Each structure stands twice: as structure tokens, then as C-alpha cells.
Amino acid sequence: MARLKVTVKAEKLPLQKPFRISGYVFDAFEVVLVTLSDGEYRGRGEGGGVYYLGDNASAMLKVLDNAVTLIAEYPSREELRHMLPPGGARNAVDCALWELEAARIGIPVWRLAGKSAPRPLRTTFTIGADEPGAMGETARCYTQASNIKIKLTGELDLDLARVEAVRAARPDVWIGVDGNQGFQEKELDALIAGLQAQRVALLEQPLARGREADLDGLRSPIPIAGDESILSLDDVEGAVGRFDVINIKLDKCGGLTEGLMMAQEARRLGLQVMVGNMGGSSLAMAPSFVLGQECDVVDLDGPIFLARDRHPGVAYSGGKIWAGAEVWGGAST
Template identity: 40%
Template sequence: MPRILRAQHDSFALSRPFRISRGVKTQAEVVTVAIAQDGLVGRGEGVPYPRYGESVESALAAIEGVRGAIEDGADRAALQSLLPPGAARNAVDCALWDLEARLAGRSVAALIGAPEPDTLASALTIGIDTPMAMADAARAVSSAPLLKVKVDATDPDAQLRAVRTAAPDARMIVDPNESWNRALLEAMAPLLVALRIDLLEQPVPAGDDAWLEGFDYPIAICADEAVHVAADLDVIAARYSHVNVKLDKAGGLTAALELADAARARGMGLMTGCMISSSLSIAPALHVARRSDFVDLDGPIWLAKDYPGGVRDDAGMMTPPAPGFWGTP
């Protein structure tokens, strides 16, 4: 039977506003792809991100442009040259992985040759707010093993002190989302050390980070916006110690695994991240997360309602989706 590809825009309301340095989000806008063949259906999800010039409309148009090739049988390897890295390719790539697993009667983990995903520590995010409100949010999840704290350049000192006081034992990632400059980064160093920050994620703009090469800093710095695919490592490996692997940036699980392998080969640390999304985005990311030093996959935790059978979070410990949800026969 021929393949049939469907792509649509889905919207998920958030249970509370999600604030970062670029603004506030109250809805998760995603593109969902389903590819049917021989009575089986593989699904994937992508989250178009304006920071990278993407929109729901542009992603749907890109997918429509490769419909004929996919329905004619193009596989994941062919897809890498049909679409550029980004949310559109991610949605199609993950749908092809899911379909391949169902057609083969084997899980994605078995196809990769890796163990099945298991429960793991995944960061719970504290969004930007007043120091008092951020402390309250951190106190509510203070038993979690890992927190990710969003800040900007307005008052990071007070915000981080408040969060650390409220959650004295958690490991902590700080994410300014490109909002700092060199002067602020240098000024914050003593505080970040004193607060026992484990990782600083993309503090300065990706287009203004060349000076990080050879820069001596007491906290590990992770590339996020500065790295999308394995080829980017030729430039950024000398600037950052870690890379944040996101399937929406890489353009799917296929390219994300390639990026993770290439980063490890260079001796770099790994983080697995996500956009605000449903569990359909998180299920494939777990195959990168299981080998990462830091995991930040709490996107579905912000939704008012996720898919049934999706990932579950218990105080910062994430359990994979139910069997059959994605990537299993």
C-alpha cells in the first residue's frame, strides 16, 4: 500500500505562563505529522521557533513540499537532503522512525542498538519572575534533583540567590537565553560559583560569541542557540564545553544522534533539551537523553493537558511514555 502523509497545526494551552528573556508563552503551537503505511501509522511533532525564522505556516509549507517524496517511499536518509534542519524535518523524521519501528515490529531503541529509555532526572524550569515569585516556584519543587532557572539581564543576582535559598540541594542550570553580554558574564562569575551552579546555558548571543574561544570561566558553558547540527561543532567546540541537543534544532532524531556522537567524539558534554511541546516531542528525545549529562525535557509538564499515555514527571524524575505511544510496535 502507498504511504499517506498528514500534517496539521495543533495547539496546547499551558497551565501557567512560561517566561524567558524573549517573552511569555501561553500556548504551545506545534506541527504534527502522521505517516500511514500498511495499516500502521508513525507520528512525529515539531515546534516551529520564531528565533530561527520558523512559523507553523512555514513548517507546514515545507512539509507539503516533500509530501510526494515521502509518500513515494523516501526514507530518513533521503529526508536529510530534502529538508533543512528545523521543526518541519523533525516532525517528519520522527514520524518515519515511529513508522519504521512499527513496520519492523521492533522498538526504536532496538533499531538504534541501545537500551530502552528508562526513568531519568529531567530539569524542572523556573521561569522569569520577581525574585520572591521565583523562590516560591523553586520551593514547590525543591526536592527535584535538577532545576533550570531562566534569567535575563534585569536582576539575575537577586533571582538566582532567591532560587538557591529556596532549593538549597538541587543541581542547577542557569539559562539567560542569549540576554547577557561579556561584562555581565564576567561580573556574575563569583556569584555562580558561590551558588554552586552546574551549567550556564547560552549566556551571550550566538552571533557574538567568538570571544568565548579560549575564555577561562569557572562554570561550564553550554551552547544552545549556537549549535544545531554536527557541522556546527567545527566552530563552536572551542567556545563551549557542552552542547544542548534539541531535535527541533537538529531536524529530527537522526541528526540529533549524529550531533551527540560528534560532540562526544570531541570530548564535549551533552545536554538534551526541548521546546514547550507535548510528549510526542519528548518520546524520541529520550533516546538522546539517556546518554546525556544534563536533561531538560519538561516541555509537556507546562501543558494544561498532554496526550494520554505520555511522559510522567514525579518531582523531577521523568518516566517514559506508555508502551505503544511512540517508537514501539
């Protein structure tokens, strides 16, 4: 088989306005774009890395530079899982391999993955941490949203005021909150009680990665999702008894190949499945859209924060996301 041409490019995707979560403020998404070509067909993938692990654009470029010769040999997706570590670099290559393989065979990626034809998915629309009044106003502006996710910062009283403001603005919506590792074990009872009072349906990653044992024995009426605690397939089994939901992000686990494996393992263990994103353009959302077809919670709103998305891009309508074959993974690519 002929060698692949491997093209790697770092890009900075500016945001419309700064976006704040616990411990971080973002003004752009830094991504790496990988394109693989066999001379006739091409495949593309976008990796955004994992900021809290130091997996940024420069780190991804280093991983790819060291592996470019091996990638050019056209490894299988399973070989790639053992060739590169989980993270944004492997995600970009893995997604490029999916699209290239689908194009060569002449079928869309969803069919290559053995899935049914995709449907639009109800997605969350995220509100970055801000003053309660400002967050309530953002919620009102999300007129099409039926699912809203609120970023918290670990400031208990302020965070509960934030949730109350959003609930007052949008009494009709499903609300989930994301602690982004900002809370302490001793705050959980008060946090959960306050969230329950506002009809919050999901609490994501309240405690720091490494503090998972602090959740042992916790009886929460609100399902708890593991995000930073659940990076890859190796972490899924350890979620049992501590988390009710695992949040799969392709940048964390290293691509759609492992993401699908994680979803299957989670189901086997009786866990619910969520698909999320580390930010990025429509090219990053589209592979996750394939995974999202079998998820209980979908959080694929990254492009709505961009000053400018790629074209063609995913479509948001009626609170749902649609990623057509023209965005990524189509048979005609």
C-alpha cells in the same frame, strides 16, 4: 513499496500560565503533528519549530506542503536529511519515520537505534523568569525536582537575585541557568562570579548567536553550554574551545536521526551532551528521551507547563522522566 498517506495538522497547546524568557513570553506552544501510514502501520512526530529563527507553525506547514509528495514516497531518514532543512518540519517527519519503521519491523525505536533498554532520566524542571520571590516559591513547589533550570533575562542584578532566591528556597538541588542570549561579553565575569557563589552547575547560552568568538579564552569554573549557537551537526565542531556542552534539541537539528549524529560527534570532540526541548507535548519528549539515554544533562520538562498533555503521556516521578513505549516508538504501534 506503496505510497504513504501523509497527514499534517497544526495544533496550539495552551500553557497553564505565561512563560517568560529573555525577549519572549509564551502562552502556548504551536506545533505541527505529522502522521505517516502505510495502510497497516503508522508513525507520528511532533514539531515545535524554532521561534527565534521564524520557524513557527505557518513556516513548518509551508515546508511540509511543498514536500508532501516526496514524503509520500517513503524516503529513508538519511534521504530526509537532504530533502528538508533542519527545523521543526523535518523533526516531525523524521520522528514519524522512526516510529513507522519500528512498527513495521516489530521492535521499539530504542532497539532500532541500536541502544540499550531505556531507563528513567533525571530531568531539569524549569522556572520561567519572574520576580525573585515568585521564582523562589516555584522552586519550593517543585518538590520532586533534584535538578532545576532558571531562565534569566540579561538583567544582571535582577538575574543574580533570582538565582539567590531559588538557591535559598532549594539549597539541596542542582541548578543550571539559561541566559537565552541575553548578556554582553563585558558582563560575563560578574555573572559567572555571582553564579559560582550560588553553586550554579551550568551556564547555558549567555551570549547571542553570532558572538561565539567572544568566548575565546574565557576560563569559566562553570561549564558553558551552547544552545542557540549549536543548531545542527554543522555547528558542533565550532563549539570546541568555546563551549563545554552542546544542547541538542530535535526541533533545531531536524529530528532524532541528526540528534544522534550530533551526540556522537560531540563525544568524539570531547564535548559533553545535553538534550533539551523547544516545548511541546509528551509526543515531542519521547524521541528526545531516546537521545537522552546518552546525555550528561537532560531537560525534558515541556509537558509540565501544558494545560493539557496528550494521552498516554510521559511520567514524572522522583525528579525523573519516563517515556514508555506506549507514548511513542513502541513495537505494537
